[in-house]
Every structure is written in C-alpha cells, then in structure tokens.
Amino acid sequence: MNRRSTIPFGPQHPVLPEPIQLHLVMENEKIIQALPAVGYIHRGLEKIAEKKDYIQDVYLAERICGICSFMHSQNYCQGIEELMKVTVPDRAKYLRVIWAETHRIHSHLLILGLLADAFGFENLFMRLWKVREQILDIMEKTTGNRVILGVCAIGGVKRDITPELADYVLRQLESVEKQLPELCDSLLKDYSVRQRLIGVGVLPKDKAHELGAVGPVARASGLRMDLRERGYAAYGDLDFKMVTEEAGDCYARTTVRVKELYTSLELVRKAIQRMPQGPIAVPVKGTPPADEVLARIEQPRGELNFYIRGNGTRNLERFRVRTPTFANLPALLHQLTGCELADVPVIAICIDPCISCTER
Amino acid sequence: MLDNVSVITLDQIAAEVWLLKQDGYRFVTMTCCDEGEVHDVLYHFDKNYALKHLRVKVRKGESLPSISGIYFAALLVENEMKDLLGVSVSGMVIDFQGHFMLAEGAPKAPLNKSIPGIGIQVQEKTPAAAEGTVKS
Amino acid sequence: MVNLTNSIFRKLFSRPETLRYPFVKRELPEGTRGRIDIEIDKCTFCGACEKRCPANSLKVTREPKSWTINPYSCIICGYCIEVCPKKCIIAHKEHYSPNT
Numbered sequence: 001m002n003r004r005s006t007i008p009f010g011p012q013h014p015v016l017p018e019p020i021q022l023h024l025v026m027e028n029e030k031i032i033q034a035l036p037a038v039g040y041i042h043r044g045l046e047k048i049a050e051k052k053d054y055i056q057d058v059y060l061a062e063r064i065c066g067i068c069s070f071m072h073s074q075n076y077c078q079g080i081e082e083l084m085k086v087t088v089p090d091r092a093k094y095l096r097v098i099w100a101e102t103h104r105i106h107s108h109l110l111i112l113g114l115l116a117d118a119f120g121f122e123n124l125f126m127r128l129w130k131v132r133e134q135i136l137d138i139m140e141k142t143t144g145n146r147v148i149l150g151v152c153a154i155g156g157v158k159r160d161i162t163p164e165l166a167d168y169v170l171r172q173l174e175s176v177e178k179q180l181p182e183l184c185d186s187l188l189k190d191y192s193v194r195q196r197l198i199g200v201g202v203l204p205k206d207k208a209h210e211l212g213a214v215g216p217v218a219r220a221s222g223l224r225m226d227l228r229e230r231g232y233a234a235y236g237d238l239d240f241k242m243v244t245e246e247a248g249d250c251y252a253r254t255t256v257r258v259k260e261l262y263t264s265l266e267l268v269r270k271a272i273q274r275m276p277q278g279p280i281a282v283p284v285k286g287t288p289p290a291d292e293v294l295a296r297i298e299q300p301r302g303e304l305n306f307y308i309r310g311n312g313t314r315n316l317e318r319f320r321v322r323t324p325t326f327a328n329l330p331a332l333l334h335q336l337t338g339c340e341l342a343d344v345p346v347i348a349i350c351i352d353p354c355i356s357c358t359e360r
Numbered sequence: 361m362l363d364n365v366s367v368i369t370l371d372q373i374a375a376e377v378w379l380l381k382q383d384g385y386r387f388v389t390m391t392c393c394d395e396g397e398v399h400d401v402l403y404h405f406d407k408n409y410a411l412k413h414l415r416v417k418v419r420k421g422e423s424l425p426s427i428s429g430i431y432f433a434a435l436l437v438e439n440e441m442k443d444l445l446g447v448s449v450s451g452m453v454i455d456f457q458g459h460f461m462l463a464e465g466a467p468k469a470p471l472n473k474s475i476p477g478i479g480i481q482v483q484e485k486t487p488a489a490a491e492g493t494v495k496s
Numbered sequence: 497m498v499n500l501t502n503s504i505f506r507k508l509f510s511r512p513e514t515l516r517y518p519f520v521k522r523e524l525p526e527g528t529r530g531r532i533d534i535e536i537d538k539c540t541f542c543g544a545c546e547k548r549c550p551a552n553s554l555k556v557t558r559e560p561k562s563w564t565i566n567p568y569s570c571i572i573c574g575y576c577i578e579v580c581p582k583k584c585i586i587a588h589k590e591h592y593s594p595n596t
C-alpha cells in the first residue's frame with residue numbers, strides 16, 4: 001500500500017546551519033518530490049545596495065555571506081574595477097588570492113566538519129574545526145578580523161602582508177597540512193562514512209550541466225568547470241589545477257572538497273612566494289559609468305555572479321547577486337527525488353548550502 | 361560592457377533559448393532591471409567560460425513567457441523576479457504565487473520602481489540610540 | 497575509526513585546546529579592528545565620517561560640538577577611520593563588551 005504524506009524538512013533542523021524548508025512529498029520512505037521554501041532570511045540586500053554609494057557597497061557585499069565574505073567583496077571590487085577601467089597593482093592581486101584561498105580552506109573545513117556532524121561523527125567535526133581555527137588565526141593576524149576581513153577595496157587591498165607575517169602564514173599552513181591527512185583519511189576511508197556517502201544523491205554529468213550546477217557539485221559530476229582557470233586576479237600565474245571526480249555522488253563531492261583543501265594550501269604558498277613588490281592599491285576617482293558588467297569568480301561553493309549596472313552617479317542602478325547555492329538548488333531537488341528520507345540530511349549538507357547568500 | 365548580447369523580442373525567447381540549449385550552453389542566471397516603462401530582462405548563458413546574453417524588454421503589464429520548461433534551473437530565478445520586481449511570468453513549471461522570497465504580508469515588489477511607497481525604506485539617519493551613546 | 501584511535505589517545509593526554517575564558521583572556525593580535533573610539537580633542541566636527549558610514553551609526557553636530565556613535569549598529573568596517581581627515585578615529589583592539 002502506498003501512502004503519500006508531506007514532510008516539512010526544516011526550517012529548523014539539526015543539520016541545517018541556516019533556515020531553509022524542503023517540502024518532501026513522500027511515498028512510504030521514498031521521496032517523490034521535493035520543493036524548496038525559502039525566504040526566511042531575505043534581507044532585501046539588493047535594494048539597500050541601490051541606496052548606498054558604490055564604496056559603501058563594498059562593505060555591504062562583504063556581508064552577503066559570513067563564510068566566504070572576502071570573495072564577495074573581491075568579486076564586487078573586480079566588477080566595479082572592470083566598469084571603471086581601473087588596473088589593480090599586481091601585489092594586490094596576489095594578496096587577494098591569498099585571502100580568497102584561505103577563505104576557501106576555512107569554508108571547506110567548515111562544511112566537512114558539518115558533514116561529519118550530520119552523520120554523527122562528533123569527534124571528527126571538532127577536530128576539523130580545530131584545524132579551521134588556525135586558518136582563522138591567519139586571517140585575524142593578517143587583516144584584523146576573523147571572518148569579515150574588510151580588506152578589499154576598489155583599486156586594491158587595504159593591508160599588506162609583511163615578510164614576518166608571510167612567514168607566520170607559511171608556518172601555520174605547514175602545521176595545517178600536517179594535521180590534514182589524518183583527518184581526511186578518517187573522513188574518506190572510514191567504513192561507516194563510505195556507507196553513508198557512496199552512491200547517495202547521484203547527479204549524472206548531463207543532468208548537472210542541464211540543471212546549471214556549479215562548484216564542487218558540478219566538479220564531482222565530472223564537469224570541468226572552475227572559474228579560477230580563467231586566471232582572474234593572480235590565478236593565471238599560479239599553475240592552478242582543477243580537481244574533478246566522476247561519480248557524482250556525495251562521496252565524490254566530499255572528495256573534491258578534500259582535494260581542493262590541498263590545492264588551496266598550495267595556491268596560498270605559491271602566491272606568497274611569487275608575490276611581487278609594489279603598491280597595494282591605486283586611488284580610484286570618479287563614479288561608475290552608466291554601463292553594465294557581469295562579474296564572476298569561483299567561490300568555495302561555486303560560481304558567484306554579480307550583475308552591476310551603474311548610472312553615472314555614486315549610486316548603482318542595479319546590483320544583482322546570484323550565489324552558487326541558488327544555482328545548486330535545482331540540482332539538490334533533483335538529487336532528493338527518489339532518495340530515502342534518512343539520506344536527506346547528508347544530501348542537503350553535501351551541496352554546502354548557504355542560505356543567507358541565496359536569499360540575500 | 362557585456363559582450364555577446366543579442367536583443368530579441370518576447371515571442372523569440374523560447375526558440376532562442378532552445379537553440380542555446382541544443383548548443384550546449386549552461387543556464388547561468390537571469391537579471392531584471394526596472395527601467396521605468398519597461399523591465400529589462402537579461403538571460404545569461406555560459407559555455408566554456410564564454411558568456412552569452414539575451415536581452416528582452418518587457419513592457420510593464422506584459423507577461424514574460426517562462427523558460428523553466430527548457431531549463432528547469434530558471435524556475436527559481438523567475439519566481440524571484442516575480443516576487444521582487446513584479447514581473448508576471450507565465451507558464452512556470454512551479455509557481456510559488458509570489459511567495460518565493462517574500463512572506464505573506466511583506467511589501468509587494470520591493471525592487472519595482474513604479475510602485476511608490478512600498479519599496480524598502482532605508483532607515484533615516486537617527487541620533488544614536490539613547491543607551492550606548494559614547495561621547496559628546 | 498581505526499585512523500582516529502591514535503590521535504584520540506594523543507589528545508587524551510594533552511592539554512585542552514580551549515582557554516578557560518573569563519580567567520584567561522585570548523591574546524588579540526596587533527591591528528584587530530575592535531571598538532571604535534575617538535580622540536575628541538583632534539576632531540574638527542567636519543562630518544566626513546558621518547556621511548560615509550555605511551551603517552548610519554555616527555552622528556556629528558557642530559553646534560553643540562558632539563560626536564556620537566551607536567555601537568549597536570556599527571559594523572566595525574573601519575571606513576570612518578579611513579576617511580577622517582584628522583585621523584582621530586581609532587579602533588581599539590578589544591571589542592565592545594556586553595555590559596557597557
């Protein structure tokens with residue numbers, strides 16, 4: 001006998017760091033349809049952006065997300081720089097890469113920890129977050145804050161990394177790298193973890209492309225898509241190598257994130273070693289012209305899009321944010337259809353949902 | 361400074377988008393700007409990091425045909441446009457009836473410039489709250 | 497689990513990672529952006545900081561001479577520090593404490 005019922009998953013749920021509701025239409029234990037209900041934390045940020053001037057919007061953009069804050073301000077600044085035809089000094093580009101990649105490391109460690117927490121692996125969760133704390137220390141020492149760095153500005157960056165600080169960063173990275181293999185092994189090789197992740201929430205390659213999946217979700221399905229390959233900021237000089245997996249399940253997504261930890265560590269190290277001397281910012285005069293630009297960078301969760309349109313005044317005409325989780329939601333709905341209720345938390349956490357960016 | 365923009369009309373949307381899909385483009389997102397008389401709707405597509413855009417002008421009151429039948433991913437952003445800008449989109453696969461982003465009782469279409477008084481008001485400069493003022 | 501056994505034993509006999517907070521305070525690094533304060537003698541009450549503050553949390557008046565900050569809406573972005581022509585706004589290392 002098939003009985004249909006609807007289960008509201010969320011908005012408050014132990015595995016969800018942020019409120020989103022998934023309406024799950026169930027047939028026995030199987031999900032036959034999933035619908036998202038968002039809007040719990042809609043902040044009207046795009047409207048505020050029109051009321052503030054374009055420099056204040058840097059701080060606003062930075063506060064779109066509390067995890068990958070630097071990348072939002074970086075993308076915003078890159079967009080405005082493209083609009084106003086400002087050339088950023090090389091050193092600033094390298095510094096941006098350093099902070100962006102430390103953000104990626106901390107974001108990936110955070111989500112791997114939450115994943116461990118989602119299937120009840122508390123110990124691993126705390127160990128991963130302990131390592132993450134060292135990354136946060138790097139950010140605090142170099143910029144003055146732990147998460148909302150506030151160092152990106154239009155035309156460059158605001159603080160420099162002195163040689164002593166660079167040494168400190170390298171030491172911290174080394175210590176992080178030493179601790180990672182043990183933790184990542186227990187995440188990827190553990191029997192029960194594999195049982196929970198392998199074959200769960202499969203997203204085939206063609207489906208991933210069609211649904212517009214981005215970031216680790218797309219890369220785990222075998223799509224070669226990482227905007228860092230385009231070489232924005234200083235990525236062009238850092239021999240960046242993309243990580244992809246083929247399987248498209250939760251395990252592949254976790255593997256991609258784990259491997260990206262190592263790529264990011266390598267990128268920060270290279271950026272510090274190859275960083276040229278020189279100024280860290282150029283003064284910016286004038287206002288954004290009446291033109292439009294679509295700025296894109298690769299964020300820990302995938303491709304981040306800012307559509308910026310100026311109108312010749314200090315205010316912007318339109319500022320639209322498309323965050324990676326927004327693009328990954330259709331893929332999430334697809335993965336949920338046909339899976340068991342018990343797998344929902346793991347699948348949901350594996351797309352690395354960041355709801356407050358999604359709703360802005 | 362968007363390269364590769366083709367301006368099309370309302371009835372060409374489905375055909376153009378279908379062609380792009382056959383061509384292997386990935387749907388990135390849609391952007392809608394309020395330009396007073398018209399809504400300026402941009403479709404963004406990507407193929408191997410190269411962007412392609414379609415631009416449609418939708419007069420206020422006209423309804424925009426949905427492309428969520430072609431790209432399912434467009435569904436969320438179309439619902440969002442409907443909520444935040446008051447564009448009426450017809451034929452969406454899932455229609456949240458204007459309650460995708462906004463709750464019941466929230467201001468309607470806050471980003472629409474022609475609905476006066478319902479947009480979000482930015483807080484006026486207030487004197488610092490009585491408590492917690494620091495110096496004088 | 498086997499992988500973690502070693503490290504669990506190591507951790508059992510090592511010092512805790514956390515600090516006993518109210519008694520042991522965490523050392524804040526140089527350059528932390530914390531509480532925003534003003535050196536009121538240097539201030540010319542020009543209002544530059546008020547105009548730029550993204551959170552509208554500053555209030556400057558010339559007559560009577562006053563400079564007030566609403567610490568509840570300040571987002572500690574540091575923009576006011578940058579724009580002040582007299583460089584009289586400073587960010588202390590420590591943060592606002594909940595009982596002031």
Ligand code: SF4
Nearest residue numbers: 539540542543545580
């Ligand atoms: S900008 Fe500086 S000098 Fe001017 S009012 Fe503010 S604190 Fe005083």
Ligand code: SF4
Nearest residue numbers: 549570571573574576
């Ligand atoms: S730190 Fe930022 S929010 Fe706080 S008073 Fe200064 S400008 Fe305003």
